[in-house]
Amino acid sequence: MKPKNIVFVGKSIDNYIAGKNGELDWLDMIPNPDQLDMGYNNLMDEIDAIVMGRTSFKTVLGFDIEWPYKKQVFVLSRSLKTVPKNIEDKVTLIKGDENEVLETIHKKGFNKLYIDGGKVVQNFLKQDLIDELRLTTIPIVLGDGISLFEALPKSLEFEHVKTEVFYNEIVQSCYKRKR
Amino acid sequence: MKPKNIVFVGKSIDNYIAGKNGELDWLDMIPNPDQLDMGYNNLMDEIDAIVMGRTSFKTVLGFDIEWPYKKQVFVLSRSLKTVPKNIEDKVTLIKGDENEVLETIHKKGFNKLYIDGGKVVQNFLKQDLIDELRLTTIPIVLGDGISLFEALPKSLEFEHVKTEVFYNEIVQSCYKRKR
Secondary structure, three states, X not given: OOOEEEEXXXXXXXXXXXXXXXXXHHHHOOOOOOOOOOOHHHHHHHOXXXXXXXXXXXXXXXXXXXXXXXXXXXXXXXXXXXXXXXXXXXXXXXXXXXXXXXXXXXXXXXXXXEEEOHHHHHHHHHOOOOOEEEEEEEOEEOOOOEEOOOOOOOOEEEEEEEEEEEOOOEEEEEEEEOO | OOOEEEEEEXXXXXXXXXXXXXXXXXXXXXXXXXXXXXXXXXXXXXXXXXXXXXXXXXXXXXXXXXXXXXXXXXXXXOOOOOOOHHHOOOEEEEOOOHHHHHHHHHHOOOOEEEEEOHHHHHHHHHOOOOOEEEEEEEOEEOOOOEEOOOOOOOOEEEEEEEEEEEOOOEEXXXXXXXX
């Protein structure tokens, strides 16, 4: 199966994915009475594994919920040594540069990957390793926070795949890298 | 007539409005065989005047074309002293902070304004003076350049008005400030 790296993320109009102190409350500012998953379940069905950084991993651990992922999670971290006992079989710590990490993950048979977390997405973009961007825009100019994008060594052309609007407020655009 | 400040701008997925050296060629990377104006003519009919900074003004002057605006143009600049003779009646130089500038322009009877140019838009956003954002996204991650947004002192909530997709590639979303 051809490898593919997908970004799926909620963002503000000004492309922040979290507030300055990691605030995520604004992501829910538009009520979701129909509990639409806005493509999340499709994504989860489609992928083989999730790749995230230490910060996203800690954030998920900090939510007072059961471990939310059915798919294998790879956590990119130089500093983490262990994961909590109850999710030891679900989480793999991994380190190295983006290409090495992908090689390791592909060798284990995981090809379609959900790339999550600000820093990880930025580093993958820098290496032109992102194949799909699925960006969900909340109608707020956040003004400050953790950016989805930072400067890249070169421009990356995408093709627009589709745009959907949820509740006439939330705009989701999907893009595929032109190669 | 109630004053209104509208931003209408083409941008990359990563919210650049021009390249590092002012490059605008990527704005035309999607062919426009039907010469769609993508809301530009409607905007021009709707507004009373255009407000832009010195950089945008110089850029327009640099295009080898006739003066393109039918509506009065106010150029925000501390340094400019004169405008070319042939557009003297079409262009007004103006200085001061954003609120002073608006007061002056409104007193002259211009209420619905098209706010153009990176720095000017950012300064208006900082003062929460933007009422509508009409953002046209070209399917490219530009990687570097002149940003549409920079850090703001506070978040600004908008409501989504409509999203249109042109040529299945260009996504235009219009937002109205929630007040």
